[in-house]
Amino acid sequence: MCKPALTQIKPRRTDDAPSGDARCGDCPIRYRAVCAQCEGPELERLEQMKFYRSYQAGQPILWEGDRTEFVASVVTGVATLTHTLEDGRRQMVGLLLPSDFLGRPGRDRAAYDATAATDVVLCCFRRGPFDQMMRQTPQLAHRLLDMTLDDLDAAREWMLLLGRKTAREKIASFIAIIARRQAALHKQPAQGRIEMELPLTREAMADYLGLTIETVSRQITALRQDGVIEVRGKRGLVLPDYARLVEESGDDSDGGLPD
């Protein structure tokens, strides 16, 4: 049905970033991440625990089945979660943008491959101490529950896309989701003319949408020819009219991923 993954991840590794420089108070995701509702002594405790890690675009973060030593928040960049079948068919099952949470408390093995799609900085916590703190800190557990419920909603929206949308609608939906989340970063509503950057390669988009690279490429070409999008290089896009794109996506009420 689709080609085995031939692409080899480059084996280069980034050393851990010099840890603990940044203060939580200055953190760009301070009020959106899992730590959002922690203050005072609790924030202090997290601050003590945390350490940063950086990954270059294309680097693996975790392999399915690996022991996980840490959980983490994405500070900057984009990471992906993918499932792989024995014969190499791959499906992306999660797209982690800044403030999203990576890892599952109470589970010591990764359920999916995690990969850096762009350069990524993670704010990590060792699993043991973090689990312990979660048991003692209700607002941390509540925040994580909220975020997980948002993830579940996003996953279900995504299932609708995978199961019932055409290739053209899938591409339009994907671009709309990215546009909305980039707009949300600047605290603006997505509307009118938008310039944006795709955070994924065509291959990763294909894995996200349950398509092949070729189909992704063809549909992008088609949307360009129909004036729905303009293409600027490999990753750059201009949306002359966001509403037009949403029309193409198959649903106006496009809920989509949590911001």
Added chain:
Amino acid sequence: MCKPALTQIKPRRTDDAPSGDARCGDCPIRYRAVCAQCEGPELERLEQMKFYRSYQAGQPILWEGDRTEFVASVVTGVATLTHTLEDGRRQMVGLLLPSDFLGRPGRDRAAYDATAATDVVLCCFRRGPFDQMMRQTPQLAHRLLDMTLDDLDAAREWMLLLGRKTAREKIASFIAIIARRQAALHKQPAQGRIEMELPLTREAMADYLGLTIETVSRQITALRQDGVIEVRGKRGLVLPDYARLVEESGDDSDGGLPD
């Protein structure tokens, strides 16, 4: 891409079941539902709050956008969550079996349609009191977090199915999931010869798997002709060899839905 939903839900309604008869101690899902880790006074408080509702097969439980007055655990039967696009394309996004939780704390509107696939009994809690209790009872919040994380894992497994599996693999995967969960109810591993009952119509299966009714029917016929399954009436199935079915499903390590 697929036909608008023409099926009309029969307008018959069941009155609420005589509430509060059953004691939590006798509940068949006592140690698997959201209340599993509550004891003593907490269980007592839930017991006071709870009320039962019954729905006949085919009845709607909630419409997308409805105000939700309660959250609930499925006690017996099977319910479904579905998303619908304006043009009528439908995708099931959740399959709720006994002990699964319905509803989202902290949200007052339903995000999807919920429907009784078979006759269903729910153990309900009014939203306000339940939310309040969740804020005061860490083990309740933790249990719900755990269950939500399981749901998220299941949704992601499902995404792999929707995005990358063939029709035949989808059918085999679905049957395997149901077989495993039915086996789990009897606390047995799924293996060898299994007799089972499909809890869904062909239409609901199609909505689950992102297929059409016709394709579902054809693939079941094909699996029957290949000796992978035997068909007993509309809903009955015999699996001569569970392992053979799993082979057909595309993945041996078939994680799937939480039990």
Added chain:
DNA sequence: CGAGTGATTGATACACCTCAACACAGGTGG
């Protein structure tokens, strides 16, 4: 320059959808 990677485009194949007819069981009413 050549090698390598990511993306585009074209020709063809086929898996699944669409439309349509039919089978079968259960219920209802004359």
Added chain:
DNA sequence: CCACCTGTGTTGAGGTGTATCAATCACTCG
């Protein structure tokens, strides 16, 4: 009792959207 209807599932013929296979292009890097 049988004719009729309705809901559910099966089967067939044909069309189409996307995958597959393959060639080429644009860029970057050594």
